[in-house]
Amino acid sequence: MNGYIAFMKKEFTENMKNYRFIILFAVFLIFSIMSAFLAKFTPEILSALAADMEMTSEPVALDAWKQFYKNISGVGFSAFIILFGSCLSNEYSKGTLVLMVTKGLSRKAVILAKYTVAATLMTISYWIGYAATYGYTSLLWNDSNLSNVVLAAGSLWIVGFLYLSILMIGCVIFKQTFTSILFTGGIVAIISLLGMIEPIAKFNPFILTSKNVDLISGEAVPAEFVIPAFISIILSIFGLLIAIRLFNKKQL
Amino acid sequence: MNILTIQNLSKSFGKQKIIDTLNLSVPEGSVFGFIGKNGAGKTTTMKMVLGLLQPDNGEIYVCNEPVFFGQTRTNQYIGYLPDVPEFYNYMTPIQYLKLCGEVIGLSKSEISKRSDELLSLVSLNGATKQIGGFSRGMKQRLGIAQALLTQPKLLICDEPTSALDPVGRKEILDILYKISGTTTVLFSTHILSDVERICDHAAFLNEGKIAVTGTLAEIKALHGHDSLILEFSADKDLQFFKKQKSIEPLLLHSEENNRELILHSRDMVNVQKSLFRVLAETGICPVKIELMEPSLESLFLEVVK
Numbered sequence: 001m002n003g004y005i006a007f008m009k010k011e012f013t014e015n016m017k018n019y020r021f022i023i024l025f026a027v028f029l030i031f032s033i034m035s036a037f038l039a040k041f042t043p044e045i046l047s048a049l050a051a052d053m054e055m056t057s058e059p060v061a062l063d064a065w066k067q068f069y070k071n072i073s074g075v076g077f078s079a080f081i082i083l084f085g086s087c088l089s090n091e092y093s094k095g096t097l098v099l100m101v102t103k104g105l106s107r108k109a110v111i112l113a114k115y116t117v118a119a120t121l122m123t124i125s126y127w128i129g130y131a132a133t134y135g136y137t138s139l140l141w142n143d144s145n146l147s148n149v150v151l152a153a154g155s156l157w158i159v160g161f162l163y164l165s166i167l168m169i170g171c172v173i174f175k176q177t178f179t180s181i182l183f184t185g186g187i188v189a190i191i192s193l194l195g196m197i198e199p200i201a202k203f204n205p206f207i208l209t210s211k212n213v214d215l216i217s218g219e220a221v222p223a224e225f226v227i228p229a230f231i232s233i234i235l236s237i238f239g240l241l242i243a244i245r246l247f248n249k250k251q252l
Numbered sequence: 253m254n255i256l257t258i259q260n261l262s263k264s265f266g267k268q269k270i271i272d273t274l275n276l277s278v279p280e281g282s283v284f285g286f287i288g289k290n291g292a293g294k295t296t297t298m299k300m301v302l303g304l305l306q307p308d309n310g311e312i313y314v315c316n317e318p319v320f321f322g323q324t325r326t327n328q329y330i331g332y333l334p335d336v337p338e339f340y341n342y343m344t345p346i347q348y349l350k351l352c353g354e355v356i357g358l359s360k361s362e363i364s365k366r367s368d369e370l371l372s373l374v375s376l377n378g379a380t381k382q383i384g385g386f387s388r389g390m391k392q393r394l395g396i397a398q399a400l401l402t403q404p405k406l407l408i409c410d411e412p413t414s415a416l417d418p419v420g421r422k423e424i425l426d427i428l429y430k431i432s433g434t435t436t437v438l439f440s441t442h443i444l445s446d447v448e449r450i451c452d453h454a455a456f457l458n459e460g461k462i463a464v465t466g467t468l469a470e471i472k473a474l475h476g477h478d479s480l481i482l483e484f485s486a487d488k489d490l491q492f493f494k495k496q497k498s499i500e501p502l503l504l505h506s507e508e509n510n511r512e513l514i515l516h517s518r519d520m521v522n523v524q525k526s527l528f529r530v531l532a533e534t535g536i537c538p539v540k541i542e543l544m545e546p547s548l549e550s551l552f553l554e555v556v557k
Contacts (some may be wrong), residue, residue: 006354
């Protein structure tokens with residue numbers, strides 16, 4: 001426990017000092033703010049550029065959320081995975097972990113501390129980004145007859161933990177940052193491909209990243225999200241346990 | 253009592269057998285030199301002692317407790333200094349020792365007390381800059397400080413002096429010598445003068461096995477023989493000298509090199525007696541007569557031959 005807390009403090013400091021958190025935070029915030037503005041002003045920009053183009057419909061608040069989910073599930077989480085893809089490989093290549101582990105720091109504590117810190121920083125960035133989109137959306141549009149806005153955001157957030165668990169396994173298995181990221185990307189791609197197979201699609205955590213907008217617009221109901229969310233959480237915990245198990249057998 | 257016992261340890265990387273049924277005991281309170289050429293398997297052995305590498309076979313006991321790969325229980329008795337220690341570059345020495353202290357579970361006051369003591373032991377008490385800007389020698393000294401923070405019973409240093417300049421080397425050896433009263437020190441090296449300077453025990457690692465082990469005096473007595481060099485002014489003197497009857501038995505263990513004759517024996521007194529008698533009788537005057545003590549170097553070369 002001592003080791004876990006001490007190493008967690010070290011991880012926090014490190015993510016501040018090497019600008020990982022600042023970059024992650026900036027990416028989430030910029031893309032969140034942009035979501036609302038782009039949705040609002042894209043038609044005007046387009047008509048300014050091409051005068052003969054007529055926009056058939058006025059942008060609505062839902063368009064802002066469409067942008068938000070596209071940006072965060074794409075760019076935001078990609079940035080998250082790329083930034084934290086080096087969280088173990090740096091320590092392997094430099095040999096800094098050896099001194100910690102030979103002091104009696106348990107390997108479990110190393111993985112748990114890294115996971116906790118990465119998850120916390122992602123959570124902070126994510127929800128501040130969410131708040132920014134929410135704030136600007138309600139500023140730019142007065143019609144707020146959208147439902148389950150928080151629930152939709154929460155479901156994507158849950159997937160963030162799953163991505164991080166997969167990344168941790170990748171980081172433990174591979175010594176290079178690039179391969180860990182590639183591994184995570186590959187597994188995520190497999191999950192989304194499985195989302196197309198009809199009979200099991202309704203259990204797939206992929207729903208949590210693809211149907212958020214439907215939930216807000218009322219085309220989907222919260223009940224559809226319960227099982228995928230549950231499965232996502234179970235898989236995250238399971239993934240983390242696998243990462244710890246593999247790390248215990250890793251030759252440092 | 254032995255602080256470290258290794259029994260029948262083996263380890264291969266692929267088809268290459270690095271460590272082959274190695275047996276080694278390090279007695280408590282000793283300064284133990286672990287000698288071997290580059291690539292002999294010194295680091296591999298140490299990493300297995302620390303549970304960082306998985307042995308193929310054999311057992312390791314630290315303070316009579318078995319070492320398990322991937323587990324860190326026995327590491328509480330050990331302080332470890334790798335050959336090139338790496339730290340978190342953005343920290344200062346104080347911050348790094350604080351992290352180490354928290355990992356071990358020391359109280360705040362204990363951490364600051366020990367950090368002060370250790371940093372002054374390794375003469376880094378004035379260093380407030382980030383570790384990233386440290387020289388190799390400074391990192392090595394900080395490495396010793398962090399290794400001693402746990403107040404270990406056994407300090408394992410992997411070639412602590414190999415990469416350092418003469419000043420840095422002297423500093424490290426002085427520190428190791430200073431702490432040898434309270435901590436057993438096991439250090440690997442291929443620099444034999446370092447061993448002769450501070451070690452009381454040593455082991456030679458060759459082809460995955462311990463070729464020789466014991467106290468320095470024992471090793472020298474057991475495996476070294478004294479040698480005597482005779483240099484003649486002309487080859488005919490040498491040939492004439494060799495033909496003398498009382499010299500013939502001495503030539504069994506000898507080498508010839510140009511006009512030099514090197515005699516090896518464990519009983520140098522008798523060799524000298526007959527040698528001087530012959531020289532006086534024949535009137536041969538060598539240009540040089542030198543008695544050579546066994547050195548670790550000659551031993552080392554003998555062992556790795």
